[in-house]
Amino acid sequence: MILLFVLLLALGWAVARGARLSNLASLPLRGSGLALAAFGIQAALIYFPVPVDLESWQRSVLLAFSYALLAGFVWWNRRMPGIWLLGIGLLANWIVILANGGYMPVTYDALLAVGKSHLVASASPGAVVFGTKDILLAREETRLWFLSDIFVIPPPFPIPSIFSVGDALIALGLLRFLPAALGAPTRKQATHSAPTT
Numbered sequence: 001m002i003l004l005f006v007l008l009l010a011l012g013w014a015v016a017r018g019a020r021l022s023n024l025a026s027l028p029l030r031g032s033g034l035a036l037a038a039f040g041i042q043a044a045l046i047y048f049p050v051p052v053d054l055e056s057w058q059r060s061v062l063l064a065f066s067y068a069l070l071a072g073f074v075w076w077n078r079r080m081p082g083i084w085l086l087g088i089g090l091l092a093n094w095i096v097i098l099a100n101g102g103y104m105p106v107t108y109d110a111l112l113a114v115g116k117s118h119l120v121a122s123a124s125p126g127a128v129v130f131g132t133k134d135i136l137l138a139r140e141e142t143r144l145w146f147l148s149d150i151f152v153i154p155p156p157f158p159i160p161s162i163f164s165v166g167d168a169l170i171a172l173g174l175l176r177f178l179p180a181a182l183g184a185p186t187r188k189q190a191t192h193s194a195p196t197t
Contacts, residue, residue, distance in 0.1 A: 082176025
């Protein structure tokens, strides 16, 4: 949810800098199908009931494959501003998810802080957080804890959220990428086009 908020913020920032939303239809991206396939796999693992019987290693393989598709998308578009930040963020999330059995670790206290404790059937370690890639794990039980969902934005923020280092890097990448992709003038261009007195 926080990344959706950042996406809207990045679009607003792009428009404020002179970009046009009409340019969304002609974004200069390559391999968009890879990104769509990756998000499709992840959506299936999160939201649909069929994959719940998958073994942990099978889920990890599917997630690894989806992130590999995203890596291909990042590589094809590596010359776009902000894409490398986005890619490093994806890599950070990928590593911690694979290290913890195919799920992103989060603590029960973090869920309580943002009012989302109702998304788990119990507070027991290993409980899956409904509608997310998260699983309840205590800090001492989490591999690569510093890469997991450790940052909390509680109410009264309009969208109380929990996010990781990787999510923060993805957000920064989007804030850099969208203005450039939508045609916002760079500082150098703005300087050259400014009237002289």
